[in-house]
Amino acid sequence: MSTDLTTGSGADRAATGAPGRDPEGPDARRAARREGWSRRLPLLPALIFTILVTQIPFAMTIWYSLRSWNLLRPDGETFVWFRNFVDIFMDSTFRGAALNSIIITLGCVFAALILGTLFAILLDREFLGRGVVRTLLITPFLIMPAATSMLWSVSLLNPSFGLLNWVIGLFGAGPIDFTSQMPLFSVIMALVWQWTPFMMLLILAGLQAQPKDVLEAAALDGAGWGKTFLFVTLPQLRRYIELSVLLGAIYVVNTFDQIYLMTAGGPGTASANLPFYIYQRAFLGFDVGQAAAMGVVTVIATIIIATFALRLIFRSFDTKD
Amino acid sequence: MSTVTQEVPAPPGRAPQISKAPHVRAGRRAQPARTLHGAAGVAAVVLIGVYCLAPFYWMLVSSLRRSGDIFDTTLLPSVFSVESYVKVFSGSSDFAHALVNSLIVAATTTALALVFAIFAAYAISRLNFRFKNVILAVIIATSMFPGISVVVPLLRLFSDIGWINTYQAMIVPSLSFAIPLAVYILTTFMKQLPFDLEEAAMMDGATKWQAFRKILLPLAAPGIFTTAILTFIQSWNEFIIALSMVNDPAVQTATVAISKFTGASEFQAPYGEQMAAGVIVTIPLVIMILIFQRRIVEGLTSGATK
Numbered sequence: 001m002s003t004d005l006t007t008g009s010g011a012d013r014a015a016t017g018a019p020g021r022d023p024e025g026p027d028a029r030r031a032a033r034r035e036g037w038s039r040r041l042p043l044l045p046a047l048i049f050t051i052l053v054t055q056i057p058f059a060m061t062i063w064y065s066l067r068s069w070n071l072l073r074p075d076g077e078t079f080v081w082f083r084n085f086v087d088i089f090m091d092s093t094f095r096g097a098a099l100n101s102i103i104i105t106l107g108c109v110f111a112a113l114i115l116g117t118l119f120a121i122l123l124d125r126e127f128l129g130r131g132v133v134r135t136l137l138i139t140p141f142l143i144m145p146a147a148t149s150m151l152w153s154v155s156l157l158n159p160s161f162g163l164l165n166w167v168i169g170l171f172g173a174g175p176i177d178f179t180s181q182m183p184l185f186s187v188i189m190a191l192v193w194q195w196t197p198f199m200m201l202l203i204l205a206g207l208q209a210q211p212k213d214v215l216e217a218a219a220l221d222g223a224g225w226g227k228t229f230l231f232v233t234l235p236q237l238r239r240y241i242e243l244s245v246l247l248g249a250i251y252v253v254n255t256f257d258q259i260y261l262m263t264a265g266g267p268g269t270a271s272a273n274l275p276f277y278i279y280q281r282a283f284l285g286f287d288v289g290q291a292a293a294m295g296v297v298t299v300i301a302t303i304i305i306a307t308f309a310l311r312l313i314f315r316s317f318d319t320k321d
Numbered sequence: 322m323s324t325v326t327q328e329v330p331a332p333p334g335r336a337p338q339i340s341k342a343p344h345v346r347a348g349r350r351a352q353p354a355r356t357l358h359g360a361a362g363v364a365a366v367v368l369i370g371v372y373c374l375a376p377f378y379w380m381l382v383s384s385l386r387r388s389g390d391i392f393d394t395t396l397l398p399s400v401f402s403v404e405s406y407v408k409v410f411s412g413s414s415d416f417a418h419a420l421v422n423s424l425i426v427a428a429t430t431t432a433l434a435l436v437f438a439i440f441a442a443y444a445i446s447r448l449n450f451r452f453k454n455v456i457l458a459v460i461i462a463t464s465m466f467p468g469i470s471v472v473v474p475l476l477r478l479f480s481d482i483g484w485i486n487t488y489q490a491m492i493v494p495s496l497s498f499a500i501p502l503a504v505y506i507l508t509t510f511m512k513q514l515p516f517d518l519e520e521a522a523m524m525d526g527a528t529k530w531q532a533f534r535k536i537l538l539p540l541a542a543p544g545i546f547t548t549a550i551l552t553f554i555q556s557w558n559e560f561i562i563a564l565s566m567v568n569d570p571a572v573q574t575a576t577v578a579i580s581k582f583t584g585a586s587e588f589q590a591p592y593g594e595q596m597a598a599g600v601i602v603t604i605p606l607v608i609m610i611l612i613f614q615r616r617i618v619e620g621l622t623s624g625a626t627k
Binding site: 042043047052053055058061064115127133136138142143146147150152154155156163196247256260275282298302 | 362365366369370372373374375376377379380383392394437438440441443444445448456459460463467468469470471472473474475477478493494496497500501502504509554557558560561565575576577579580592595596598599602603606607610611614
């Protein structure tokens with residue numbers, strides 16, 4: 001990336017009067033190094049703070065994960081190496097929670113992305129009151145997840161008076177006790193509803209960011225709407241799609257509120273995802289060691305996924321310039 | 322923008338302008354395919370509207386029913402009642418206090434995160450140095466950390482230093498998730514801003530700091546505003562940290578308060594109060610977005626369209 005000399009380098013040269021990348025002697029090299037640090041300086045507060053607040057607790061989590069520490073057992077803390085990790089992988093509930101995390105994230109992100117793209121295409125037109133309509137449609141994303149969880153589990157999915165049960169009743173289907181009969185599906189529905197507007201907003205921004213002359217050129221060349229979308233719009237939307245998938249996935253993986261409030265991970269542990277199960281082990285089972293071990297596994301899995309995601313981000317950053 | 326050929330019939334109000342500046346608005350207006358026509362288009366928008374807003378409408382309606390009618394499925398309450406709202410603000414709930422707490426935590430988090438993030442995003446988008454991408458990767462990666470995995474150690478740390486039941490116990494962890502998000506959005510945004518103006522200013526003898534403050538900052542204002550809104554919403558909606566770090570109702574935020582509403586009796590779920598509280602926490606945000614909607618849309622699009 002240090003070879004990425006696009007706009008920034010021109011400015012640096014203008015500011016310093018010297019091509020800092022081509023040092024002629026030790027003095028110049030030292031000056032360049034000092035210059036380099038002065039450029040990093042604006043970054044440091046944010047970097048140090050985020051590392052302090054996330055990396056140190058994470059280091060502590062790793063430490064805890066190697067210790068047997070159950071608040072219910074009086075024998076206190078002992079160092080047990082990797083026993084906690086062995087234990088959690090033997091734990092079928094943990095494996096189930098991991099699977100649920102994957103299902104929820106994939107299901108939610110893809111459904112929301114497809115719906116959001118469709119909505120964005122429909123809204124990318126001129127009509128009266130478009131701004132207000134578009135703004136109102138963002139509402140699901142703004143409502144507190146704690147409140148939407150209540151909204152879904154109570155007024156929409158309740159078997160006796162839920163709106164959704166009333167709607168399927170119109171088609172002759174019997175009432176379904178969604179949160180206990182299909183808890184995972186219920187949670188995903190609530191999440192998709194919440195995340196669709198977010199995807200829509202980003203894709204819409206992408207659609208409106210398209211250079212109009214390219215679209216006009218495509219139209220002049222006789223491309224129909226479908227072809228224009230497939231070969232002109234979609235490639236240009238790539239950055240925005242990647243951004244929405246990435247940001248969506250990061251937050252959906254960490255979903256806790258909906259599960260805590262809609263199904264409490266139930267029935268049994270049928271809809272527990274990793275964050276919820278960790279919370280359960282730590283705050284209800286008081287097994288800090290195992291909870292920490294699960295936290296470590298979650299973070300490692302996240303890092304693996306995030307690496308792919310980051311690669312995508314940087315590729316889009318680089319091709320942009 | 323040279324296609325007068327594709328000009329759609331201009332709306333009456335716009336016609337006189339064309340002679341003056343034929344090309345200015347042409348780009349936007351010049352695409353017949355992009356105007357919504359006919360019943361199909363209207364129906365599509367209505368459908369989207371129902372999908373996005375019907376649950377919210379149901380929340381609003383439920384909150385306005387009397388507690389005895391809460392299980393009704395009529396589209397309007399048979400009798401309008403503010404009973405649920407009165408209950409929310411009275412007695413043991415003390416929701417007003419929770420709202421103030423949420424506001425303090427979210428506003429402080431947003432302000433601090435923006436200060437950190439603006440400088441970081443500036444450095445990443447405008448300056449070249451080694452390890453730039455590594456640093457950006459570290460910052461972004463921290464935001465992908467599951468919040469739950471740091472809650473347990475932080476809980477212990479905060480109880481050691483006496484921070485349990487304080488605002489900072491919620492603000493500091495929220496910041497560590499707000500900063501990466503803000504850095505990411507702002508970096509994307511600043512990268513798309515044209516560099517020419519700053520360059521010209523520096524040619525004319527402005528320092529980097531002046532170019533940053535007088536040129537970039539005003540240009541980036543819409544992006545900063547968008548970032549501020551997203552950061553604010555994120556911390557306003559934050560649940561798990563507030564749930565774990567605070568057990569004193571006096572410091573409790575609105576999210577936790579909603580989840581802890583209790584009915585009059587053990588067997589009566591407080592649906593009405595929960596719905597009313599949901600409406601109360603949502604409406605200020607919707608109003609804010611409606612007021613600033615142009616700037617938000619601008620913020621999300623201006624970088625790319627110039």
